[in-house]
Amino acid sequence: MPSASNPGPVITETIVVAPSAPVRPSWSKWVRITLLVVGAALVLAFPTIAPNPYILSAGVVILNYAVLSTGWNFMGGFTGYISLGHAAYFGLGAYGTALLIRNFALPSFLAWFVAALLVAIIAIPVGIAALRVRGASFVIVSIAFVLILLLVFQSWRDVTGGSEGLTVPRPFPDLLRPEHHRVFYYLFAALLAVALAVWWIIDRSKFGTALKSIREDEDKSQSLGVPTTQYKLIAYVLSAVFVSFGGGLYALWFGDLDPIFQFSILIGSYMVLMALLGGVRNLFGPLLGAVVVGSALEYFKLEFGDTQFHLIATGILLGVVVLFMPDGIIPAVKALFTRSSNQASIREVTAGELLEENRARSAETVPPRRPDASGEETP
Amino acid sequence: MSASLLLQAVILGVLLGGLYALLAAGLTLYFGIMRVVMIAHAAFLVLAAYLAWWINREMGIDPLLSLVVTVPLFFVIGVLIQRLLVSRLKPLTLTMMSVLLTFAVALVIEGGLGFLFTGTQRRIPLSYASDSLNLFGAQVPVVKLIAFGLAALSLALLFLLLKYTRFGQALRATIQHPEAARLVGINTDRVAGYGFGLGLATAAIGGTALSLDATIYPSLHWHWIGPLMAIIVVGGLGSIPGAAIAALVLGVAQSLLQLPMGPTWAQTVFYIALFLTLMFRPQGFFGGRLAKRF
Numbered sequence: 277m278p279s280a281s282n283p284g285p286v287i288t289e290t291i292v293v294a295p296s297a298p299v300r301p302s303w304s305k306w307v308r309i310t311l312l313v314v315g316a317a318l319v320l321a322f323p324t325i326a327p328n329p330y331i332l333s334a335g336v337v338i339l340n341y342a343v344l345s346t347g348w349n350f351m352g353g354f355t356g357y358i359s360l361g362h363a364a365y366f367g368l369g370a371y372g373t374a375l376l377i378r379n380f381a382l383p384s385f386l387a388w389f390v391a392a393l394l395v396a397i398i399a400i401p402v403g404i405a406a407l408r409v410r411g412a413s414f415v416i417v418s419i420a421f422v423l424i425l426l427l428v429f430q431s432w433r434d435v436t437g438g439s440e441g442l443t444v445p446r447p448f449p450d451l452l453r454p455e456h457h458r459v460f461y462y463l464f465a466a467l468l469a470v471a472l473a474v475w476w477i478i479d480r481s482k483f484g485t486a487l488k489s490i491r492e493d494e495d496k497s498q499s500l501g502v503p504t505t506q507y508k509l510i511a512y513v514l515s516a517v518f519v520s521f522g523g524g525l526y527a528l529w530f531g532d533l534d535p536i537f538q539f540s541i542l543i544g545s546y547m548v549l550m551a552l553l554g555g556v557r558n559l560f561g562p563l564l565g566a567v568v569v570g571s572a573l574e575y576f577k578l579e580f581g582d583t584q585f586h587l588i589a590t591g592i593l594l595g596v597v598v599l600f601m602p603d604g605i606i607p608a609v610k611a612l613f614t615r616s617s618n619q620a621s622i623r624e625v626t627a628g629e630l631l632e633e634n635r636a637r638s639a640e641t642v643p644p645r646r647p648d649a650s651g652e653e654t655p
Numbered sequence: 656m657s658a659s660l661l662l663q664a665v666i667l668g669v670l671l672g673g674l675y676a677l678l679a680a681g682l683t684l685y686f687g688i689m690r691v692v693m694i695a696h697a698a699f700l701v702l703a704a705y706l707a708w709w710i711n712r713e714m715g716i717d718p719l720l721s722l723v724v725t726v727p728l729f730f731v732i733g734v735l736i737q738r739l740l741v742s743r744l745k746p747l748t749l750t751m752m753s754v755l756l757t758f759a760v761a762l763v764i765e766g767g768l769g770f771l772f773t774g775t776q777r778r779i780p781l782s783y784a785s786d787s788l789n790l791f792g793a794q795v796p797v798v799k800l801i802a803f804g805l806a807a808l809s810l811a812l813l814f815l816l817l818k819y820t821r822f823g824q825a826l827r828a829t830i831q832h833p834e835a836a837r838l839v840g841i842n843t844d845r846v847a848g849y850g851f852g853l854g855l856a857t858a859a860i861g862g863t864a865l866s867l868d869a870t871i872y873p874s875l876h877w878h879w880i881g882p883l884m885a886i887i888v889v890g891g892l893g894s895i896p897g898a899a900i901a902a903l904v905l906g907v908a909q910s911l912l913q914l915p916m917g918p919t920w921a922q923t924v925f926y927i928a929l930f931l932t933l934m935f936r937p938q939g940f941f942g943g944r945l946a947k948r949f
Contacts, residue, residue, distance in 0.1 A: 358751045360694075360758060405930050408937040411750040412692045412892060416884040417933060419694075423881040424926040431919045541877060545758060552755070584774075584873065587766025595759035598752050599743055628747040 315560075323461050329454040336457055338570035339464035340526050344543070345550040345562035346471045347518030351511050352548065353475075353556035354484060356491030357407075360544050361418030362519050364425050367538035368395050369520030370527035371429065371436060374444040384447035388524040392517050399516035403509045410494065419541065426539040441534040444527045460529040467525060468563070471518050476559050487511055492627045519547075542590070546573070549594045555604025564605060569593070663793035664910045670795070670803040672906025674864055677806040678879070679886045679898035680813060681857035687830040687893045688850040691741055691753040696858055697876035697883060698761035699729065703862025704871045705768055711779050718779050718866050719801070725859040733855030734848040736760070741851070742844065761876065768873040776872045784868065802864035809860045810899065813853070817895075826850050830893075882909075882922065885929035891939025900941050901928075 319339075326332040348362050372391030376382045382390065406417040429436045436442060448456060478484040489497035490504050498504045527533055537543070547562075550569045554561030572593075576586040601608060678700060685693040703725050707718035740760075744752045786797040817823035828836040829843045829850070836843050865871070886905060890897030905925055912921040932939060 356748075356751070358755065360754065405933040408933050412686065412690065412754070413888055413933065413937070415692060415751070415754045416888055417929065420881050420885060420926050420929055423877065424923055427919060427922055542762075545762070548755060584766040584769030587762050587769065589766075591759040591762030591766060594762070595740075595756060598755045598759065599740065602745075602748070602752060628745055 319465055323458045329457055332454065332457045332461060334571075334574045336461050336464055336529060337574065338566055339461065339468060340522055340529075341546060341550060341570045342563045342566035343464060343468050343471055343522035343525075344519050345547045345554075345566050346468065346475060347515055347522060348547040349551045349556055349562045350475060350478070350515035350518060352515075352551055353561070354478065354487035354491065355508055355511050357411075357414050357508065357512075358548060359418040359515075360415055360541065360548060361420070361422040362515070362547050363539055363541060363544035364418075364422045365395055365399065365516040365519040366523035366526070366543055367422075367425060367429065367535070368398065369523030370533055370538050371442070372520070373524035373527045374442050374533055375435070377445050378442075384445070384528055388521070388528065391524050392520045395520035396513050396517050399513045400509070403512040403516075407505060407508050407512065418544075422539050422541055422544060426535055429535040429539060436535065437533075439535065441532055444531045444533065446531055447528050456529075460525070463525060464529075467521055471521075472559060472563070474514075474518075479559065483507065483510075542587075545590070545594065549590065549597065551604075552602065553593075553597050553604055555606035558604065558606040561604050561606050568605075659792040660914065661911075662791060663795070664914055665907055666790060666793050666795055667799065668907030668910030669903060670799045670906075671910060672903035673803040673806040673810075674861055675883065675886055675902035675906050676899040677810050677857050678861045678883055679890065679902050680810060680895050681854040681861075682883055682887050683890075683893060683895050683898045684850055684854040684857075686887065687895075688826070688847050689737070689741060689753070690750045691757070692750065692884070693757045693854070694754060694880060695757040695760040695764065696854070697879035698764040699732075699855055699858040700862040700865060700879055701871060701873065701876045702764050702768065703729065703859045704866035704869070704875075705772060705777070705862075707863045707866040708777050708779050708871065709772075718781075718863055719805075722860065722863050725863060726856050729855040729859035730852035733852035736855070737848045737851035738844075742847075761880075765873045765876065772873070774873060776870045778870045779866055781867065796868060798868040802867055805860055805864045809857065813857070814895075816853075822846070822849065878922075882925040885925035889928050889932045889939060890941050894939070894941055897939060897941030901939075 322335050323332055326335060344362070344366060347365075348359065351362075352358050369391050372394050373384075373387050376387035376390055377384055380387075402417070402421055406414050406421075430439055432438070446456075448459060451459065478487070486497065486502045486507055489500070489502060490508060494504055523538070546569060550565030551562040552565070553568060554563065554565030556562075569590075572589070573586060576589060580586065597604075678696065682693055682696050685691045685696070706725050707721040710716065710721040710724070711718045736757075740756055741749075741753055744756065781798065783797050787794045788797060788800065789795075817827060825836070825841045825846045826849070828839070828841055829846045833843050836846075869875075882905070886901045887898050889905065890899070890901035905928060908924050908928075909921050912924055
């Protein structure tokens with residue numbers, strides 16, 4: 277880190293001083309490992325704990341949400357481009373799987389893979405168009421893409437079955453319903469594990485760092501030689517593929533597709549809400565958000581049935597998260613356990629916070645330097 | 656297909672385009688002022704239509720009279736949304752977060768409408784609903800003419816307000832360069848709030864016009880927000896004349912395509928235009944650099 281060798285920051289208009297490296301207590305690592313093991317054990321043991329098949333099916337739905345939201349986070353979390361239209365890839369994955377099985381008699385899980393491949397091919401031109409412009413237009417295209425697919429899948433009756441929906445042949449026709457839920461619960465858990473692993477690998481890679489630099493300041497990132505357009509496109513397609521896997525598995529599990537549900541903007545907004553609520557910068561943020569929001573949604577459906585109450589609740593929750601907790605639960609909880617607010621390393625500080633910090637620094641005549649801030653590289 | 660049918664389609668397209676233009680002007684205002692993409696615009700449109708329907712049902716007065724209530728009400732709501740919600744967001748992530756915030760507002764409105772009035776489709780019974788005028792051999796419904804007249808009048812008023820009043824100058828200055836506007840003594844926060852109010856007032860007028868001849872239901876706004884957002888991108892984000900031209904062109908195109916393709920497929924013209932615009936001219940066709948026009 278530059279602050280280690282320099283005698284002291286020169287007082288100019290703007291000084292960029294790397295904040296001191298986070299001092300992680302030694303127990304922190306063990307807490308993480310314990311939490312991970314306990315969490316994984318809870319997820320794997322859920323089918324045996326679940327009192328009845330209904331609760332188990334709710335568990336499958338929540339895991340599905342977790343897969344979708346983690347998939348969304350490849351784009352939203354790394355690059356900061358918020359897509360409200362990822363339901364498009366959920367629907368395409370589901371319908372693609374169903375149509376490939378029905379029309380080409382592919383084996384269920386082969387169809388699932390081929391559908392994801394096709395989605396990747398579709399996502400490339402859409403991504404190129406959407407990423408030509410920043411921010412606002414990207415969101416507009418993402419929403420428009422869902423709306424157009426909804427129109428197409430509702431109107432193109434001959435192929436998609438239109439509003440009557442489409443039944444998907446079951447991959448395991450001789451399984452009883454509770455067993456069916458249990459098998460798909462583990463399939464979804466495995467898919468989630470793969471998505472989390474890939475996210476974790478990218479998070480620690482150079483590619484991931486480049487994506488995060490796009491999130492913080494796209495112009496600077498470009499000027500440092502990051503091929504921003506290509507990287508954004510890769511992240512977008514990767515994200516679409518994982519969401520499509522989630523959709524395809526949903527089709528195989530649920531067995532009945534309806535365009536209004538598959539291509540609903542609401543599904544896309546759930547992905548955003550879950551990821552934001554948990555924390556888009558954290559590996560397990562979307563999963564945590566999916567557990568919270570997914571359980572709440574299942575509860576609302578059970579209690580209030582067909583009323584529009586879940587819409588109001590979703591809207592209010594989204595508004596509260598955006599206004600008061602845009603970084604999510606995980607950073608908020610972490611902040612409870614860490615004393616100083618100045619402990620984050622540079623890559624976990626947003627450009628805005630850094631700017632404010634630097635302003636505060638340049639306002640002081642001599643920036644106080646702590647002796648222990650020797651600038652050790654974070655492990 | 657006969658010439659009169661074609662003429663009728665063009666006239667209906669222009670009439671529809673007028674309504675699109677008014678609503679797109681509102682969206683353009685929000686974007687110009689604060690780089691906010693207001694997803695809830697169409698939800699407020701449907702809310703205004705519901706208010707017109709409700710006032711008509713409860714008091715039996717003409718839905719056009721509901722404007723007296725809805726326009727000031729929506730203006731106030733717009734100011735409050737800007738002051739209480741949008742201005743609290745961090746400037747760096749404003750565009751993205753404002754999308755989510757206004758999306759949340761749209762969900763609350765849709766859910767609230769469904770909660771209060773159920774999902775049943777509603778329509779205002781009007782004595783003149785089926786009247787039509789004969790224009791050069793084309794049958795044009797009177798209600799569509801009224802809707803267009805309302806939209807055109809409001810657009811003209813908006814134009815005059817922005818172009819010739821002190822407030823309009825202050826608003827345009829705020830759009831062009833907020834810091835410079837503050838330096839010359841403009842209270843940009845207040846002006847931005849009023850700008851939001853104006854934008855939302857267009858939704859009130861548009862919603863009342865819509866309620867005259869459309870069947871309304873809570874989730875209707877999704878069918879409006881897509882085309883409207885396509886229009887503002889094709890026109891060039893931030894340009895009101897660009898949005899108006901794009902609205903008219905796309906409105907006519909939609910109306911013409913309805914003849915061979917039917918209403919559902921004709922809607923795709925908006926999305927195709929959006930896609931092509933982003934591929935070949937991402938800054939939009941008529942706008943150019945942001946907010947240079949007003």
